[in-house]
Amino acid sequence: MDGHLIHLNREEEYSEGASRGRSGRVEGMDKDLLQLVFDNMYNGIYIADGQGVTLGVNKTFEEMSGIPAEELVGRSLYDLVGPDNYFSGAASLVVIERRAPVTATYSTKTGRKLLVKGKPIFDPDGEIRYIISTIWDLTVVQYQQEIDADMARDHLLAEEDIIACSDQMGQVIDLALQVANSDSTLLITGETGVGKSLLGKMIHRASARKDRPLMQINCASIPESLIESELFGYEAGSFTGADRRGKPGLFEMADGGTVFLDEISELPLHLQSKLLGVLQDKEFFKIGGRRVRTVDVRLIAATNRDLTRLVAEGRFRADLFYRLNVVPISIPPLRERREDIPLLVSYFLDKFNRSHNTYKTFSGELIEHLSRLPWRGNIRELENTIERLIVTGSTGERLLFSLVEGEEIREDRPLPEQLAEFEEKILLQARRRYGSTRKIAAAIGISQASVARKLHRIDMEEKRGNGK
Numbered sequence: 449m450d451g452h453l454i455h456l457n458r459e460e461e462y463s464e465g466a467s468r469g470r471s472g473r474v475e476g477m478d479k480d481l482l483q484l485v486f487d488n489m490y491n492g493i494y495i496a497d498g499q500g501v502t503l504g505v506n507k508t509f510e511e512m513s514g515i516p517a518e519e520l521v522g523r524s525l526y527d528l529v530g531p532d533n534y535f536s537g538a539a540s541l542v543v544i545e546r547r548a549p550v551t552a553t554y555s556t557k558t559g560r561k562l563l564v565k566g567k568p569i570f571d572p573d574g575e576i577r578y579i580i581s582t583i584w585d586l587t588v589v590q591y592q593q594e595i596d597a598d599m600a601r602d603h604l605l606a607e608e609d610i611i612a613c614s615d616q617m618g619q620v621i622d623l624a625l626q627v628a629n630s631d632s633t634l635l636i637t638g639e640t641g642v643g644k645s646l647l648g649k650m651i652h653r654a655s656a657r658k659d660r661p662l663m664q665i666n667c668a669s670i671p672e673s674l675i676e677s678e679l680f681g682y683e684a685g686s687f688t689g690a691d692r693r694g695k696p697g698l699f700e701m702a703d704g705g706t707v708f709l710d711e712i713s714e715l716p717l718h719l720q721s722k723l724l725g726v727l728q729d730k731e732f733f734k735i736g737g738r739r740v741r742t743v744d745v746r747l748i749a750a751t752n753r754d755l756t757r758l759v760a761e762g763r764f765r766a767d768l769f770y771r772l773n774v775v776p777i778s779i780p781p782l783r784e785r786r787e788d789i790p791l792l793v794s795y796f797l798d799k800f801n802r803s804h805n806t807y808k809t810f811s812g813e814l815i816e817h818l819s820r821l822p823w824r825g826n827i828r829e830l831e832n833t834i835e836r837l838i839v840t841g842s843t844g845e846r847l848l849f850s851l852v853e854g855e856e857i858r859e860d861r862p863l864p865e866q867l868a869e870f871e872e873k874i875l876l877q878a879r880r881r882y883g884s885t886r887k888i889a890a891a892i893g894i895s896q897a898s899v900a901r902k903l904h905r906i907d908m909e910e911k912r913g914n915g916k
């Protein structure tokens with residue numbers, strides 16, 4: 449085990465720099481003690497130099513990644529990263545590119561999921577001297593028991609990763625990690641597509657509950673009459689039409705784990721009271737049940753609406769709001785953290801190039817252009833836009849620009865034709881923004897069925913057009 453830290457101490461200047469001017473922190477700690485601290489930290493630590501060469505990892509990192517230090521130390525991260533390599537990505541390499549702290553999640557070839565916060569340490573000339581990465585384990589052990597390593601890997605690679613470099617997101621993720629292990633109720637707020645669901649999942653996986661279920665439900669997408677039975681289940685024979693054997697609810701299935709209630713603002717008032725009861729007493733009754741049930745769940749709720757306003761309007765229970773709002777986590781819209789845009793663009797470009805087997809790149813000009821757009825649908829819209837650019841934008845960047853910008857209005861063509869085209873654009877933009885037909889319907893005020901029908905027609909026409 450000795451030797452992981454050798455490089456750290458060999459660099460005389462570094463240890464001098466670390467102790468000089470900050471007396472009391474390192475002075476008096478000998479090398480063995482530092483090594484002991486290094487290896488016994490709760491987090492994994494990965495140290496690379498300014499070129500991306502691995503200088504050392506601590507014992508915790510070896511344990512959480514399942515990769516021995518010998519396989520990493522002395523090797524360049526550029527050689528360790530790739531779809532069939534040790535790591536699916538590396539925060540350190542992004543740190544080198546951006547010269548700023550970066551947070552990202554990655555999977556490893558050993559079937560682990562890691563959250564990495566990489567931080568550059570500069571030398572007096574402003575060059576990156578070291579990159580110190582602190583690592584959290586987000587692996588869910590269940591996967592590995594059920595399926596073999598290859599499948600676990602594919603599964604992990606298909607999962608959505610988080611990546612961010614803005615201060616605002618850095619703070620959000622820090623807060624999320626701080627509270628992950630407490631059992632307090634969390635309320636995640638933010639516009640559509642900012643990453644609320646993704647963060648909720650990350651919090652669950654950073655918590656001690658990670659090997660128990662994360663049960664997710666969207667309160668807006670389930671008919672009001674069914675939400676109660678979805679959440680709390682019902683006893684055998686409790687109402688006509690119900691399954692005779694009864695049914696467990698989400699809370700029961702999540703026992704020991706986490707319940708994620710998306711779009712909590714849409715929860716009907718009478719269920720808000722019932723939910724409050726569960727939060728306060730950890731007890732509830734199933735529908736038609738007389739026996740009180742106890743559960744141990746952590747609740748994470750999310751909303752893109754202003755709950756304080758709904759409380760003022762009497763549409764959301766104040767006591768529930770206060771109960772939920774113990775730790776508010778608010779994710780800022782993408783347009784308020786534009787530094788994240790180029791980073792996300794290259795992340796999604798890479799992801800979709802991989803899945804579509806293409807090798808497209810974007811010019812600096814296009815990336816700049818993308819960085820200036822309002823992104824009302826936030827990261828979801830950015831992600832969908834990039835996928836669309838990759839799939840359809842094979843004929844040069846003029847076309848790419850027009851896809852994200854919208855074209856000028858012309859009056860020398862039949863109106864119905866232009867209207868149809870305009871309708872198509874609205875629908876496609878709404879799809880990039882909102883993702884689901886339900887959300888699109890709510891946003892543009894037509895029925896979900898017509899949204900689905902119209903989009904289907906557009907897709908069919910496009911297919912025919914592409915096949916020509």
Ligand SMILES: Nc1ncnc2c1ncn2[C@@H]1O[C@H](COP(=O)(O)OP(=O)(O)OP(=O)(O)O)[C@@H](O)[C@H]1O
Binds near residue numbers: 609612831
């Ligand atoms: N920081 C990030 N890095 C990479 N991908 C992200 C990030 N944030 C969000 N995404 C991606 O953007 C998409 C939208 O995220 P998500 O579904 O979590 O948003 P949301 O806030 O829950 O939206 P809604 O309010 O509509 O439910 C997802 O595909 C998600 O993987």
Ligand SMILES: [Mg+2]
Binds near residue numbers: 646710
């Ligand atoms: Mg969501």
